[in-house]
Amino acid sequence: MLNATHSPxxxxxVESANQPGCDFPIQNLPFGRFxxxxxxxxxxxxxxxxxxxxxxACLGAGVLPELEPALVAACGSITLNPLLxxxxxxxxxxxxxxxxxLSSDSAVYQRNPQIGKRILVAQSEVQMLVPMEIGxxxxxxxxxxxxxxxxxxxxxxxxxxPNYKYVPIGYHGRASSIVASGQPVRRPHGQLKGPxxxxxxxxxxxxxxxxxxxxxxxxxxxxxxxxIPLAEAEQHIFGLCLVNDWxxxxxxxxxxxxxxxxxxxNFITTISPWIVTLEALEPFRCAAFERPADDPAPLDYLAxxxxxxxxxxxxTLEVYLASAQMREQGIEPVRLSRGSFRHMYWTxxxxxxxxxxxxxxxxxxxLLASGTVSGPDKDAxxxxxxxxxxxxxxxxxxxxxxxxxxxxxxxxxxxGSCSAPSAVSIGFGACRGTxxxxx
Amino acid sequence: MLNATHSPxxxxxVESANQPGCDFPIQNLPFGRFxxxxxxxxxxxxxxxxxxxxxxACLGAGVLPELEPALVAACGSITLNPLLxxxxxxxxxxxxxxxxxLSSDSAVYQRNPQIGKRILVAQSEVQMLVPMEIGxxxxxxxxxxxxxxxxxxxxxxxxxxPNYKYVPIGYHGRASSIVASGQPVRRPHGQLKGPxxxxxxxxxxxxxxxxxxxxxxxxxxxxxxxxIPLAEAEQHIFGLCLVNDWxxxxxxxxxxxxxxxxxxxNFITTISPWIVTLEALEPFRCAAFERPADDPAPLDYLAxxxxxxxxxxxxTLEVYLASAQMREQGIEPVRLSRGSFRHMYWTxxxxxxxxxxxxxxxxxxxLLASGTVSGPDKDAxxxxxxxxxxxxxxxxxxxxxxxxxxxxxxxxxxxGSCSAPSAVSIGFGACRGTxxxxx
Numbered sequence: 100m101l102n103a104t105h106s107p108x109x110x111x112x113v114e115s116a117n118q119p120g121c122d123f124p125i126q127n128l129p130f131g132r133f134x135x136x137x138x139x140x141x142x143x144x145x146x147x148x149x150x151x152x153x154x155x156a157c158l159g160a161g162v163l164p165e166l167e168p169a170l171v172a173a174c175g176s177i178t179l180n181p182l183l184x185x186x187x188x189x190x191x192x193x194x195x196x197x198x199x200x201l202s203s204d205s206a207v208y209q210r211n212p213q214i215g216k217r218i219l220v221a222q223s224e225v226q227m228l229v230p231m232e233i234g235x236x237x238x239x240x241x242x243x244x245x246x247x248x249x250x251x252x253x254x255x256x257x258x259x260x261p262n263y264k265y266v267p268i269g270y271h272g273r274a275s276s277i278v279a280s281g282q283p284v285r286r287p288h289g290q291l292k293g294p295x296x297x298x299x300x301x302x303x304x305x306x307x308x309x310x311x312x313x314x315x316x317x318x319x320x321x322x323x324x325x326x327i328p329l330a331e332a333e334q335h336i337f338g339l340c341l342v343n344d345w346x347x348x349x350x351x352x353x354x355x356x357x358x359x360x361x362x363x364x365n366f367i368t369t370i371s372p373w374i375v376t377l378e379a380l381e382p383f384r385c386a387a388f389e390r391p392a393d394d395p396a397p398l399d400y401l402a403x404x405x406x407x408x409x410x411x412x413x414x415t416l417e418v419y420l421a422s423a424q425m426r427e428q429g430i431e432p433v434r435l436s437r438g439s440f441r442h443m444y445w446t447x448x449x450x451x452x453x454x455x456x457x458x459x460x461x462x463x464x465x466l467l468a469s470g471t472v473s474g475p476d477k478d479a480x481x482x483x484x485x486x487x488x489x490x491x492x493x494x495x496x497x498x499x500x501x502x503x504x505x506x507x508x509x510x511x512x513x514x515g516s517c518s519a520p521s522a523v524s525i526g527f528g529a530c531r532g533t534x535x536x537x538x
Numbered sequence: 539m540l541n542a543t544h545s546p547x548x549x550x551x552v553e554s555a556n557q558p559g560c561d562f563p564i565q566n567l568p569f570g571r572f573x574x575x576x577x578x579x580x581x582x583x584x585x586x587x588x589x590x591x592x593x594x595a596c597l598g599a600g601v602l603p604e605l606e607p608a609l610v611a612a613c614g615s616i617t618l619n620p621l622l623x624x625x626x627x628x629x630x631x632x633x634x635x636x637x638x639x640l641s642s643d644s645a646v647y648q649r650n651p652q653i654g655k656r657i658l659v660a661q662s663e664v665q666m667l668v669p670m671e672i673g674x675x676x677x678x679x680x681x682x683x684x685x686x687x688x689x690x691x692x693x694x695x696x697x698x699x700p701n702y703k704y705v706p707i708g709y710h711g712r713a714s715s716i717v718a719s720g721q722p723v724r725r726p727h728g729q730l731k732g733p734x735x736x737x738x739x740x741x742x743x744x745x746x747x748x749x750x751x752x753x754x755x756x757x758x759x760x761x762x763x764x765x766i767p768l769a770e771a772e773q774h775i776f777g778l779c780l781v782n783d784w785x786x787x788x789x790x791x792x793x794x795x796x797x798x799x800x801x802x803x804n805f806i807t808t809i810s811p812w813i814v815t816l817e818a819l820e821p822f823r824c825a826a827f828e829r830p831a832d833d834p835a836p837l838d839y840l841a842x843x844x845x846x847x848x849x850x851x852x853x854t855l856e857v858y859l860a861s862a863q864m865r866e867q868g869i870e871p872v873r874l875s876r877g878s879f880r881h882m883y884w885t886x887x888x889x890x891x892x893x894x895x896x897x898x899x900x901x902x903x904x905l906l907a908s909g910t911v912s913g914p915d916k917d918a919x920x921x922x923x924x925x926x927x928x929x930x931x932x933x934x935x936x937x938x939x940x941x942x943x944x945x946x947x948x949x950x951x952x953x954g955s956c957s958a959p960s961a962v963s964i965g966f967g968a969c970r971g972t973x974x975x976x977x
Contacts, residue, residue, distance in 0.1 A: 234713060235712055262795065268796075270799075270800050275673055275899045285763040285897055299705075324806075356699050356701065357707075357798070358708070359794075359797040359799075361708050362895065398738065458977075
């Protein structure tokens, strides 16, 4: 439901938030965690323009006087987890309070036009951290385009496995190697075995790839043994971020049978620093993926009219790459792909409900990633493996360099943004990582 | 290295610890976490006979006066994690102090023969909890017998995949559904599809199974990007416990391709409440699995003479089952299998080193499970799937009941114990769970 916080008329007294094309207008208000230097205790913040609203400073300044005690405690916490546990009504009331505080007609601002000096900090001056303690990380495989592309490289006659259109396929990832945007990505070692090799050798990965994904941050969650019905699923999703599921394709090919990817994926996963709330995404909701007529309907526990009509999110996703040579020559990052999250075969609600359908407990701060977001068009493929068709069709960069997979020094930048006719556009900020040579 | 804490001559003033067949003689001293009732804050304890040494009470009574401050803090903590982070030298000095405190010639006991009233609590009076906060849980597949048995059911011509003898195969499990022994096991719902079904249906699992595994509790661990050499691996393993990796075979069969098991496993995992330290296991170390002559040698990063000679653990593992009918008739649990952890294809050090070989950070409290422990003999098969050969050879219980898989009301009990000619035998305590009907 749209409310006053979504109004396109709203402007902020933080001038940078009103600039066209800004990722963080007052209609967005995504949550993150930061510190000014390594010795400072982490604190929570909300992005506005090129600034951050420091929530601890807001409490100190008394500019959020209407919050209930649990929200006050959550705002003063060092991770997002206590806020995540409170659920949608609390999230919404905090959003409303922040929207009021930051709007051009804010009573606080009108009483004290210098209030920004007390509660704002420039985004350029802080280090962003992973916003929450992530208990468990799950990675889905929800793009039928990605699954079909990858499948057709390995099984040309039978690209999509028979379970795909019934089961929102997912597997567990590694929480301990999730890092915030900007942290460098060390090329991992691993066992590699080419088709003509007698035996594997342990050496640096050669086929390093990125994967463009969307992450869901779990809210209250469920008790062990208690499923979450589809109708309630979105009450357990605080918001979304971008995820780069860095992948070592050669390690993956050799290790993944029969239990799935392991060391090919768990050396690092990068997430964007701002969690864009589901409430902020409300103007950009759309119908779920329209299944072709001969596809099976989802089983009952994954089906509802509301999900079908409103379960999708029209979130535009882009990948950029800058090689070391490009940076040296002052060339801007080049766009590799552009797609939309609306093309996912399964909605965020379906993924969450499926995950809890056996009683598996989801907890505040858990991260569920969507799997690589690829779309129907060739330029909407969300990883290099697909874009270069396993290296067969190399990409050319503006410097004349070519890429089959990532080289040392390459920076990968994921971006996400939402636009709709009667809404102010919002963005996710960047999710960045630069490849370092193997140790 | 054996030291004074291993001496077979050692006896304890806690009489129950000196009984033959006791799991917890003074040579064991495993760590756990407990509370007397639901309102009490959890605390750490060490099993001795049928009692628990309450570490917080020991600090209060001043009976561990020689500990360094970090160890004092760790003993007073509400989880095992701070102790795990301290590493082997600290673990060893705490063990030595506890061994002295509890030995028959303890100076503390001789000064005050009533000291037990202050620092002991009966195991029968407490609730045991999962001892540590588990950041990430990994499950390996390290028994070549299990892998071959399972593989031959699905691929009779090619039971063992080509990577098996090179890669300690593992995958990520779910940390949030790990529970302590005794918690009931709700039969999960999931998508099932028989070979003759047109499409899957969502219903209670029919082919519920247990898996007998051994868990390794991670100590200090490594930083992101930094591998752990094989020679240092055991410095990062605090100790072992028993793990029941409950499995829904029918959900697994339909969901597991291509990314591995997910909802078939993450509805619950039970661990035994006591972590038996590697130091306590020292008298029971043995050679690693002897690879057949035509098996490849492990790659260099997984090979060392020390690992080959001393990397195994002769830990006897047993599974018992009691049906509801057996309990009603007063019939003791029946043993389903008996094997040894020494038959694992990969050692605990190899599993840990492989896991960190790509720089994946392991953290204090992480749990690495071995995968189902099956041995060369038919009665050493560690799950029902293998014992009944996928249901084809049902087991008969003393009541005349038969089992292809687990029925509601069945209690599964895992036990582990170590014996050696010149050592006092030690045990792991029981890992129990009873199946409840689906919701």
